[in-house]
Amino acid sequence: AYEVVSLVWMELAMFGVAALVYFAFMGIPFMGPKKKNIPGMEHKPQKSAAQHTYRQWQQVKKGNGELPGGLYAVVTCMRELGKSSSQIESELHTALGREASERILPEIEQLPAAMIRDDAIDVLPMVLRLLEDFGRPADAATYASLMAAQLRRRDYTGVASTASKLPSASLTPKMLAIIATAAASRKELAEVMRHLS
Numbered sequence: 001a002y003e004v005v006s007l008v009w010m011e012l013a014m015f016g017v018a019a020l021v022y023f024a025f026m027g028i029p030f031m032g033p034k035k036k037n038i039p040g041m042e043h044k045p046q047k048s049a050a051q052h053t054y055r056q057w058q059q060v061k062k063g064n065g066e067l068p069g070g071l072y073a074v075v076t077c078m079r080e081l082g083k084s085s086s087q088i089e090s091e092l093h094t095a096l097g098r099e100a101s102e103r104i105l106p107e108i109e110q111l112p113a114a115m116i117r118d119d120a121i122d123v124l125p126m127v128l129r130l131l132e133d134f135g136r137p138a139d140a141a142t143y144a145s146l147m148a149a150q151l152r153r154r155d156y157t158g159v160a161s162t163a164s165k166l167p168s169a170s171l172t173p174k175m176l177a178i179i180a181t182a183a184a185s186r187k188e189l190a191e192v193m194r195h196l197s
Contacts, residue, residue, distance in 0.1 A: 050077035060104075061095045071107035072114045075123060089126040096134060105134060112142045121149045125162065140170050147178045156182040 057074045059065040067074060078088050095104050108131060115124045124146055128138050143166055150158040159182035163175065171179070 050080040053077040
């Protein structure tokens with residue numbers, strides 16, 4: 001009788017361990033019908049909002065309508081719609097050549113601060129280039145913030161590219177430290193020594 005109880009106990013213990021492993025990997029099943037997961041459905045509301053903002057932007061470029069979220073919302077929606085930096089730059093450049101340019105240029109000047117705040121630096125070099133083209137270059141602090149963000153992302157080539165656009169007299173000690181760190185990461189010791197001296 002002792003052996004039978006021992007075998008039953010062993011079977012129950014193995015069943016319990018199997019159930020724990022199942023719940024650990026599969027989760028606890030809930031009662032009721034399971035929702036169907038349709039691929040792409042969870043992104044529909046976001047994408048349609050981005051498309052709506054983009055349609056509003058097309059009207060603003062023609063000089064009609066307003067942008068409730070401002071130009072930063074437009075740039076964000078274009079990124080969500082999969083547009084590249086060069087496509088976004090082309091959109092902004094086209095807008096600056098039309099009727100709405102007086103209204104859009106001041107908003108473009110505000111983009112760098114918002115992009116740095118939200119760490120959306122992939123489009124920021126393009127915005128800075130656009131501002132330079134229209135005679136409104138950003139200040140040194142904006143470039144320093146961009147270089148710091150590029151360094152955080154380990155975009156050492158981007159740091160060098162940003163630094164190359166600035167006159168050496170405008171490089172602050174913080175910028176020089178960022179450039180030297182990026183150069184050291186690229187194993188360019190001569191450049192490190194040049195910036196540290």
